Amino acid sequence: MLGIGIVGLPNVGKSTLFNAITKAGALAANYPFATIDKNVGVVAVPDERLAALRDLYTKGERVPPVVPTTVEFVDIAGLVKGASQGEGLGNQFLANIREVSAIAHVVRCFDDPNVVHVAGAVDPLSDIETIETELALADLASLEKRAERLRRSAKGSQEDAETLELTRALITKLAEGVPARLSGLTVPKDFNLLTAKPVIYVCNVAEADAASGNALSEAVAQHASAQGAQAVVISAQLEGELSELDDAEAAEFLQSYGLSEPGLNRLVRSGYEVLGLLTFLTAGEKEVRAWTVPKGSRAPQAAGEIHTDFERGFIRAEVIAWDKLVEAGSLAAAKSKGWVRTEGKEYVVRDGDVMHFLFNV
Ligand SMILES: Nc1ncnc2c1ncn2[C@@H]1O[C@H](COP(=O)(O)OP(=O)(O)OP(=O)(O)O)[C@@H](O)[C@H]1O
Numbered sequence: 001m002l003g004i005g006i007v008g009l010p011n012v013g014k015s016t017l018f019n020a021i022t023k024a025g026a027l028a029a030n031y032p033f034a035t036i037d038k039n040v041g042v043v044a045v046p047d048e049r050l051a052a053l054r055d056l057y058t059k060g061e062r063v064p065p066v067v068p069t070t071v072e073f074v075d076i077a078g079l080v081k082g083a084s085q086g087e088g089l090g091n092q093f094l095a096n097i098r099e100v101s102a103i104a105h106v107v108r109c110f111d112d113p114n115v116v117h118v119a120g121a122v123d124p125l126s127d128i129e130t131i132e133t134e135l136a137l138a139d140l141a142s143l144e145k146r147a148e149r150l151r152r153s154a155k156g157s158q159e160d161a162e163t164l165e166l167t168r169a170l171i172t173k174l175a176e177g178v179p180a181r182l183s184g185l186t187v188p189k190d191f192n193l194l195t196a197k198p199v200i201y202v203c204n205v206a207e208a209d210a211a212s213g214n215a216l217s218e219a220v221a222q223h224a225s226a227q228g229a230q231a232v233v234i235s236a237q238l239e240g241e242l243s244e245l246d247d248a249e250a251a252e253f254l255q256s257y258g259l260s261e262p263g264l265n266r267l268v269r270s271g272y273e274v275l276g277l278l279t280f281l282t283a284g285e286k287e288v289r290a291w292t293v294p295k296g297s298r299a300p301q302a303a304g305e306i307h308t309d310f311e312r313g314f315i316r317a318e319v320i321a322w323d324k325l326v327e328a329g330s331l332a333a334a335k336s337k338g339w340v341r342t343e344g345k346e347y348v349v350r351d352g353d354v355m356h357f358l359f360n361v
């Protein structure tokens with residue numbers, strides 16, 4: 001499954017944001033894969049732990065290469081009112097959203113008379129409702145179809161009868177305006193409901209508001225927090241300009257806007273979080289690298305990220321939290337302090353673990 005879909009009304013700044021992401025990604029040296037498709041961009045997850053570990057394994061002139069982990073973003077064309085009825089490029093967009101694991105919902109929080117707003121006025125909460133309604137209508141249509149099928153099979157199958165009951169409960173919730181992700185019901189993965197996908201709200205503000213946000217982004221932030229979701233304030237335009245600069249220029253540019261880091265960094269971190277991922281690290285003189293596994297993964301699964309042989313032949317892992325390794329100053333010192341643990345097949349990987357796998361081939 002692809003990563004995060006950039007969703008929103010037309011003309012809210014989705015492509016501007018996407019282009020900034022892909023350019024920033026293209027500049028981030030040494031990431032493991034290129035842009036997959038014209039509308040799929042891969043961006044490195046900023047991670048200061050990598051630099052700390054690189055320093056630890058630097059021997060004079062020999063600096064190990066650093067490989068960050070990545071998140072994928074997908075640029076999805078604007079979704080208009082009536083999309084679920086096939087308006088605009090309706091159904092195709094909905095199909096594109098169906099393929100992603102999470103949604104970055106871009107809302108226009110900038111006022112610029114030169115940029116047309118499809119609904120005539122800048123009103124982020126009403127824009128959010130328009131999008132949410134279209135997604136809910138698409139889900140309702142697919143749930144109705146499912147219920148129809150299940151009605152026939154439910155008589156002969158207890159399992160289908162239960163699924164039918166769940167389908168009906170979801171229909172009721174959606175009809176009340178509650179997205180599946182907030183319904184309190186356990187939605188089977190294979191239902192692939194649009195409103196079941198986790199959401200980050202992206203408040204696209206004017207450059208001048210990039211550091212502080214504005215009243216509109218504040219309203220969106222409140223809407224988000226009422227749902228237990230995150231809202232990221234970002235100026236897509238500013239990020240676009242930033243992605244064209246080299247490091248020194250970028251630092252100066254950020255400072256002039258009162259920003260301590262690019263807004264993209266915050267967006268990428270939130271995205272990583274909302275996808276339910278965690279990072280473990282491998283470190284040595286040859287390479288310092290971040291790897292991604294779903295939260296709750298066990299050690300063999302982490303090993304399998306590196307190589308399938310590592311998973312198949314997994315024996316055990318040597319594990320130390322990255323900050324303990326940095327504190328010790330070297331792996332040998334950490335070992336002599338007894339800080340390096342030996343973990344088996346059942347070990348649940350933690351974010352920031354530095355891992356070394358032992359395996360049979
Ligand atoms: N933060 C911002 N401040 C001012 N103008 C902006 C900002 N972000 C984007 N824009 C401008 O808004 C216009 C629309 O942006 P963009 O093409 O990225 O929208 P979109 O959401 O991809 O639209 P569509 O759905 O049609 O693909 C562009 O002219 C862009 O420069």
Ligand SMILES: [Mg+2]
Nearest residue numbers: 014015077078
């Ligand atoms: Mg676009």
